Amino acid sequence: MNLASPEDAGDAPVAEQVREGDRALDGNTVSARRDDWNAIVDSIMPGPAQQVRIERRVILRISPARPAGPSRQNLTAEVPQQERPRTRLVERKAGNCIESARIGGVSDRGDRLLILMRDRSMMTARLEKGCSPRDFYRGFYVERSDDGKICVNRDRIMSRSGAKCQIDRFSQLVAEELD
Template sequence: MATVYRPLDADQVRIEQTVTIRIGPRPAPVTLAPAFFESEMDSSGPRLVERKFGNCVPVAGIMGVQPAPGNRLLLIMRDQRLLTASLKKGCNSRDYYSGFLIARNQDGLICTGRDKLLARSGANCQVDGFRQLIQVGS
């Protein structure tokens, strides 16, 4: 008599889906000298000053990214604002020269202390804080 094999009953089935968003580098990089980020410049020309910003940034609002001096990334927003994202200690912004990947959240935001930015080079860092760059002077 032939033995009949029955498939085992599954008590639990888990289906997981992840969506990864890629933020690419800005096509024509803006060259920002470190002096743009210093609070005391000798010239009376225009300079950029960092101001406090919230803890989260909408992913859909980011048009491009490029490394900035120190451990910061320059985020170019679709609404023409410039933001800097400070990376956690031990992270190097130059690792993000070709943009970054981020797992999509339900709220669609990148938040400090929660989300990790994955560089295409393999670096994986959390954002420590966001600041907005505002031009002062003429």
């Protein structure tokens, strides 16, 4: 085995074994290869930052109205029946928007959605042409707007099955006495 002496090496960097008494490291050999290290460090660094946009999106779920169960139907079974005036429900024109926080439930009734409000009033919603209220019998989703309202020809309601429709008109159901 032929070992060359350090004088034979010329200008090439020489690696020396650290002895027990030596505590300092010579950084010259590492810094002399700085370009090699930069390539490695640059490969793991993240690239330049691009514009980041954070959006907050709130989707409201309007659940179907709960049917009156047997316990609810029996609450008035023992109450004596009085002569009640005969009434019918009539649709009256309502505004173009309703507050989504006031909605308590939804059901389909023929060609309209029946919207039950938390204050026990009822509204109907006529959907745009080509949309069936039957698609929304299990409730619907709507993206919350800045004003917190669902408006005619502005907001789209989405059924759980994927149908998307706009509301053409709101009406309020009002009890009217029959003569």
